[in-house]
Amino acid sequence: MSIAATQKRSFGAFLWDYLTTVDHKKIAHLYLFGGGFFFLLGGLEAVVIRIQLIKPENDFISAGFYNEMITMHGTTMIFLAAMPIIIGLMNAAMPLQIGARDVAFPFLNALSFWLFLFGGLLLNISWFTGAPDAGWTSYASLALDSPGHGIDFYIAGLQIAGAGTLMGGINFLATIVNMRAPGMTYMRMPLFTWATFITSVLILFAFPALTINLFLLMFDRMFGTAFFDVALGGNTIIYQHLFWIFGHPEVYILILPLFGLFSDVFSTFSKKRLFGYTAMVFATMLIAFLGFMVWAHHMFTVGLGPVANSIFAVGTMAIAVPTGIKIFNWLATMWGGSVRINTAMLWSLGFIPSFTIGGMTGVMLGSAVADYQYHDTYFVVAHFHYVIVGGTVFGIFAGLHYWWPLMFGRILHEGMGKLTFWTFFIGFHLTFFIQHFLGLMGMPRRYWVFLEDQGLDLGNFISTIGAFFMSFGVIVFLINIIYTAVKGEKASADPWDGRTLEWATASSPPPYYNFKQLPLTRGLDPLWIEKREGNGKMTPAEPLGDIHMPNGSFTPFLMSLGFFIAGFGFIYQTDNSLWHIALFGGMAFALGCMIYRSIKDDHGYYIPKAELEREAD
Amino acid sequence: MSQDHSLYPETMPQHPERATLEGKNKFMGLWFFLGGETVLFACLFGTYLALKDSTAGGPSSEDMFGLGLVFIMTMLLLTSSLTSVYAMYHMRNNEFKKMMLWLGITALLGMGFLGLEIYEFAHYITEYGFTFRSSAFGSAFYALVGFHGGHVTFGICWIITLMIRNAKRGLNLYNAPKFNTFSLYWHFIDVIWVFVFTVVYLMGKVG
Amino acid sequence: MTDNTNTNTVNAYNKRKNKEEMKKQIISFALMIGLTLIAFVVVATGSMSKMFAIPVLFILALVQVAFQFYYFMHMKDKDHEMPSVLIYGGVWAAFLTLCGLVLISWW
Amino acid sequence: MKGWMGKIKALLVFSALALFLTACGKDNLTALVPKGYGAQSSMDLIILTTVVMSFVFLVVIIALVIVLMRYREKKGQEDYIPKQVEGNQALETVWTVIPIILVIIMAVPTILASFDLADNSGASKHLNVKVTGNQYWWHFDYENDEFQTSQDLYIPVGERVYLNMISSDVVHSFWVPSISGKLDVNPENTNTLYIEAYEEGVYWGKCAELCGPGHSLMDFKVIAVSKEEYEQWVADMKAVDPEEVPQDAVAAEGKELFEANGCMGCHAIGASPAQVGPNLTNYANRTTVAGVKEHSKDVLVQWILNPEQYKPGNLMTGKYPELSEDEADKIAEYLLQLDATDITPESAGK
Numbered sequence A: 001m002s003i004a005a006t007q008k009r010s011f012g013a014f015l016w017d018y019l020t021t022v023d024h025k026k027i028a029h030l031y032l033f034g035g036g037f038f039f040l041l042g043g044l045e046a047v048v049i050r051i052q053l054i055k056p057e058n059d060f061i062s063a064g065f066y067n068e069m070i071t072m073h074g075t076t077m078i079f080l081a082a083m084p085i086i087i088g089l090m091n092a093a094m095p096l097q098i099g100a101r102d103v104a105f106p107f108l109n110a111l112s113f114w115l116f117l118f119g120g121l122l123l124n125i126s127w128f129t130g131a132p133d134a135g136w137t138s139y140a141s142l143a144l145d146s147p148g149h150g151i152d153f154y155i156a157g158l159q160i161a162g163a164g165t166l167m168g169g170i171n172f173l174a175t176i177v178n179m180r181a182p183g184m185t186y187m188r189m190p191l192f193t194w195a196t197f198i199t200s201v202l203i204l205f206a207f208p209a210l211t212i213n214l215f216l217l218m219f220d221r222m223f224g225t226a227f228f229d230v231a232l233g234g235n236t237i238i239y240q241h242l243f244w245i246f247g248h249p250e251v252y253i254l255i256l257p258l259f260g261l262f263s264d265v266f267s268t269f270s271k272k273r274l275f276g277y278t279a280m281v282f283a284t285m286l287i288a289f290l291g292f293m294v295w296a297h298h299m300f301t302v303g304l305g306p307v308a309n310s311i312f313a314v315g316t317m318a319i320a321v322p323t324g325i326k327i328f329n330w331l332a333t334m335w336g337g338s339v340r341i342n343t344a345m346l347w348s349l350g351f352i353p354s355f356t357i358g359g360m361t362g363v364m365l366g367s368a369v370a371d372y373q374y375h376d377t378y379f380v381v382a383h384f385h386y387v388i389v390g391g392t393v394f395g396i397f398a399g400l401h402y403w404w405p406l407m408f409g410r411i412l413h414e415g416m417g418k419l420t421f422w423t424f425f426i427g428f429h430l431t432f433f434i435q436h437f438l439g440l441m442g443m444p445r446r447y448w449v450f451l452e453d454q455g456l457d458l459g460n461f462i463s464t465i466g467a468f469f470m471s472f473g474v475i476v477f478l479i480n481i482i483y484t485a486v487k488g489e490k491a492s493a494d495p496w497d498g499r500t501l502e503w504a505t506a507s508s509p510p511p512y513y514n515f516k517q518l519p520l521t522r523g524l525d526p527l528w529i530e531k532r533e534g535n536g537k538m539t540p541a542e543p544l545g546d547i548h549m550p551n552g553s554f555t556p557f558l559m560s561l562g563f564f565i566a567g568f569g570f571i572y573q574t575d576n577s578l579w580h581i582a583l584f585g586g587m588a589f590a591l592g593c594m595i596y597r598s599i600k601d602d603h604g605y606y607i608p609k610a611e612l613e614r615e616a617d
Numbered sequence B: 001m002s003q004d005h006s007l008y009p010e011t012m013p014q015h016p017e018r019a020t021l022e023g024k025n026k027f028m029g030l031w032f033f034l035g036g037e038t039v040l041f042a043c044l045f046g047t048y049l050a051l052k053d054s055t056a057g058g059p060s061s062e063d064m065f066g067l068g069l070v071f072i073m074t075m076l077l078l079t080s081s082l083t084s085v086y087a088m089y090h091m092r093n094n095e096f097k098k099m100m101l102w103l104g105i106t107a108l109l110g111m112g113f114l115g116l117e118i119y120e121f122a123h124y125i126t127e128y129g130f131t132f133r134s135s136a137f138g139s140a141f142y143a144l145v146g147f148h149g150g151h152v153t154f155g156i157c158w159i160i161t162l163m164i165r166n167a168k169r170g171l172n173l174y175n176a177p178k179f180n181t182f183s184l185y186w187h188f189i190d191v192i193w194v195f196v197f198t199v200v201y202l203m204g205k206v207g
Numbered sequence C: 001m002t003d004n005t006n007t008n009t010v011n012a013y014n015k016r017k018n019k020e021e022m023k024k025q026i027i028s029f030a031l032m033i034g035l036t037l038i039a040f041v042v043v044a045t046g047s048m049s050k051m052f053a054i055p056v057l058f059i060l061a062l063v064q065v066a067f068q069f070y071y072f073m074h075m076k077d078k079d080h081e082m083p084s085v086l087i088y089g090g091v092w093a094a095f096l097t098l099c100g101l102v103l104i105s106w107w
Numbered sequence D: 001m002k003g004w005m006g007k008i009k010a011l012l013v014f015s016a017l018a019l020f021l022t023a024c025g026k027d028n029l030t031a032l033v034p035k036g037y038g039a040q041s042s043m044d045l046i047i048l049t050t051v052v053m054s055f056v057f058l059v060v061i062i063a064l065v066i067v068l069m070r071y072r073e074k075k076g077q078e079d080y081i082p083k084q085v086e087g088n089q090a091l092e093t094v095w096t097v098i099p100i101i102l103v104i105i106m107a108v109p110t111i112l113a114s115f116d117l118a119d120n121s122g123a124s125k126h127l128n129v130k131v132t133g134n135q136y137w138w139h140f141d142y143e144n145d146e147f148q149t150s151q152d153l154y155i156p157v158g159e160r161v162y163l164n165m166i167s168s169d170v171v172h173s174f175w176v177p178s179i180s181g182k183l184d185v186n187p188e189n190t191n192t193l194y195i196e197a198y199e200e201g202v203y204w205g206k207c208a209e210l211c212g213p214g215h216s217l218m219d220f221k222v223i224a225v226s227k228e229e230y231e232q233w234v235a236d237m238k239a240v241d242p243e244e245v246p247q248d249a250v251a252a253e254g255k256e257l258f259e260a261n262g263c264m265g266c267h268a269i270g271a272s273p274a275q276v277g278p279n280l281t282n283y284a285n286r287t288t289v290a291g292v293k294e295h296s297k298d299v300l301v302q303w304i305l306n307p308e309q310y311k312p313g314n315l316m317t318g319k320y321p322e323l324s325e326d327e328a329d330k331i332a333e334y335l336l337q338l339d340a341t342d343i344t345p346e347s348a349g350k
């Protein structure tokens, strides 16, 4: 499977390969490109938002369209861009980091991806018929009030994509529990793997709340139930609770994997072992644990009463402690090290002050009474972009530069990388720093226009200029990708003097079976240990033998297609009962695929030992 | 990891369902899924508890619920839990026929339960005009109990598919994990039912 | 793979162990039925005040569920650490959810 | 030389001041210059948390700068392997314990303040106003006095006023940044918020919960006047006779048109429970049309002709017969003579 071989194959074969793949490395590519596409879309929406707000009472876009824009921006960025890209990175690196040949359920892995993609497409098709317009939170009272089918697309799209995410979480959990290579004990796992593990737990416990909430909303909108219908005794606060019971853990789903990644990057490029490894692991767990107990900090102004507000305020602030442990441990990791600053490291270094500011404002928001002023203003917008862009997006960029060789066998161009970093970094602070003040000066969020002569003009103008800087940075990055694909520097198997197992394979990108022989782990940072002891490579933990591999399958694609069609049926059956055909047809098709899958034996295949020996040279 | 190529060993291991990596993965995966299901049902229970008094002038739980039917349903489902334990017992002893028999009984008991549940719903609708549109209480009731019923339905379809598919080929290390995952799932449904009858029916009757 | 009706064996030691296990499970089943009966009787006879009955019913349910998990689903066995961790995690998240919806949703 | 320096200095001071003022935003809108009880409570906490967190930020930044200055990979020493440190118990304890202390410092005042602001036990001794949030406008019902206003909430300065808030449709949020933090206006329950303005003035209020296309245009005003003026205002408002025909002939015609075109079905003049649309009793005393537009006759005529152009998605558009410019003009004339009282926003110390 050398690169030359890939290039010789026809485009059709290439496409078919990706449509049927169950290989975690290829699924990672799919996730990255799917998520990347939606990131551009979400970014474009952000730019439209900023253009609308460049001057007071602007009429670049209409009020209704603006609401669709923010809703789709938030939803797209969180569910269709950030999470899938993160899951892509997990797929690319986690199985390698624990020395496995694949994930526990390769078929399910492919299914997760296709569900995400079709869910995302379904959601975005709503642009042609009227997009959802009740905010990414889609609070029940407004969502029930919203005319047209926008909200229905939101429900169906997220339901499908969410199912994929949930499966992905279970898959990663089973992988990490059952498939660690010999010697890879829990307390020897790289932090990115730990973060994947804990994030998966968060997904497992948070997504069901979203699933149920969307169901309730769907029933209210489509079948006339009364969960949130006040006239029949319904209660819209239930929606808000369920949303944030999901929603707060969700924001940690967005940041914890990158915390893990930064840990790996800092230690690699400081040539130093991670400072306080055990504390880092437990801090991650603690963040996840506390993350379930603070959801009502999004609801301080709902009127839950002082007891609830106080409890949740204290819980919220408590999360600062484990997060602080992490920040200081990263600094201590670099302290005394030999810090090499390349693009991956630049993004990681930029992350520290940016995220700390975001965390700072987070703790300030956690002070319930202060939040009576901040809530639903641009202060909150500033807070979460500081943590999400300054944490998640910076982390994603760091991860892409760090693992690009692992994923694509080439090193991204450093010069362009640095240009992207600096323009994006400056643009980011320009856009979002001023928004803290805008919020306090009386600008609520989700405002289509702000009025003239209210002291908000200059701040908004600066903010918009910042967004242009960010766009420039992103475009340079796109050019970088193309340049690298065409004539980027080829990477060796271990281009960064790595410490963990993903750099211990035969080549970059690794062969499709990952490890010819599973490696034996003798401590934290296994590859580093072997290199320091002069072996230079991992000791195998097993004799060379046949390797069992799963078969590719087109079923995940078809099954997701079934749900996609059923999604349309759900949305439009309220208009015309003929759509029930799509609804039941799609469901039956998907179910048929499921039954086909479960009754058809698929034992995979073996790569014979002889072939592996041949490939050695 | 690839120590065992054969799915048809000479001696059945103590835990055939977890003898292969595939089996271990299925086993873990299903348990984790159940962890998620716990939260799923908690959300429905929470919604139900929040809305159970919002009858909007319609019938309330005290008006409608009868204990007799629920008791029979409970017994059916609890017994089906035991029969699926029996099935797993025979699986471990490598007695394929007996395992199938007990799984069949499990499915029948499940169907009995489901039939009674449908009867119950029909009764509420025709007698009291109590539907999922009547009030927030109605919505929450049917959502919770119906969701559980949906799980039962899925379980029955699952086991029937498994039984038909494997009827002719006996027990091996490839299908043992599948039977075992079903059994775990089925117990979990029973666990949920314990809470349903306690929280919805018994507590609803108490007031 | 060929479909064969297999003829392989189970060793006697395991058989005995399985039998013992089964005995325990029948006992727990009997207990579960007993608990259920108590719960229904409490309600049917109206022999307890509401304040008292609700916690009692709840405890009966919890005990019964513990039997299901530990005996029927073998959570007591070893090799079930991870399942326990995640079930308890789920129970914890479920508990918080319930608290949220039951205690602070209304007025 | 000296004069030149002085000028520069003056310029610097002046521009710093200007920057500071613009940085604080517009008076009576910004939360940064609190002029009421709730806003002051929040501001105290904002300052406290900002100070604490700035200290934290400083520590992080200093550490980061030191790392970048001292521990960069040196040229020619690319092969240098630093000592592999596992951790340091003492240090790790320090950066666990200090943040815990800092959190406690911030948490305790937060708890105290949230109980303080939620204490509604004094409600019966004070003025109570029922507030209803509607898709894109606010309604104020003076419960003890049985009269209503919309968009402009008059309150006596220096006194607590209890607002009992509920929504007629979707969730809104009541926010007057310079005198109080916000509280949601939910459809299923009444939330109570007390406000107290320290100074007379016209304070801008905004809806802070996405409620549809008109969300950004759901502004209102809180007008704090002296106690005497407030009492006068109440008396005036109660004395309004909705049947009164204006002296002016055009306005009188306007009144007829107002009635003939079904405006009355939604808009009450004088005390009335009807509230599909804003109450217009003291319409002439308003300073904005529909809460956001300049209060001029032109704008009002345009509003009556086509409200959509000013407030997308509002619930008046299309619900009444089409009017000619002339008719609208007459109605506007009538509405602009509805000066029920002499107490206007101008009375609020401005």
Ligand code: HEA
Pocket (backbone or CB within 6 Å): A137, A251, A252, A254, A255, A297, A298, A316, A317, A319, A320, A321, A323, A324, A325, A327, A355, A356, A358, A359, A360, A361, A362, A363, A364, A365, A366, A367, A371, A374, A375, A376, A380, A383, A384, A387, A388, A391, A392, D056, D060, D098, D099, D100, D102, D103
């Ligand atoms: C990646 C995503 C992410 C992350 C990591 C966080 C992290 C945090 N968030 Fe944020 N948040 C969001 C995404 C995120 N948030 C989003 C999307 C919303 C808005 C949703 C919407 O309404 O649309 C939101 C909204 C939000 C609110 C609600 C605001 C409102 O609507 O009124 C609150 C309130 O408490 C809050 C708090 C916090 C806190 C305390 C943290 C903490 O985890 C931060 C911890 C970090 C630090 C504190 C810095 C480092 C620590 C030290 C250097 C140690 C020393 C520190 C101390 C002594 C304090 N967030």
Ligand code: HEA
Pocket (backbone or CB within 6 Å): A039, A040, A042, A043, A044, A046, A047, A049, A050, A070, A071, A073, A074, A075, A077, A078, A081, A082, A134, A135, A136, A137, A381, A385, A388, A389, A392, A393, A431, A444, A445, A446, A447, A448, A467, A470, A471, A474, A475, A478
């Ligand atoms: C992962 C999450 C994420 C990310 C990365 C971003 C990124 C950005 N967001 Fe986002 N934002 C949210 C999540 C996110 N946001 C959420 C959840 C909300 C709340 C929504 C709601 O209220 O419901 C929100 C709301 C929100 C608002 C508030 C709207 C309002 O309340 O009225 C604003 C306004 O400035 C904004 C701006 C931006 C900007 C400028 C970026 C920039 O960082 C974007 C940078 C990216 C680019 C600039 C891409 C450039 C791409 C191109 C130029 C295209 C080129 C194309 C081709 C070549 C094909 N966002």
Ligand code: CUA
Pocket (backbone or CB within 6 Å): D133, D134, D135, D136, D171, D172, D173, D207, D208, D209, D210, D211, D212, D214, D215, D216, D218
């Ligand atoms: Cu009302 Cu926004």
Ligand SMILES: [Cu+2]
Pocket (backbone or CB within 6 Å): A247, A248, A251, A294, A295, A297, A298
């Ligand atoms: Cu949160």
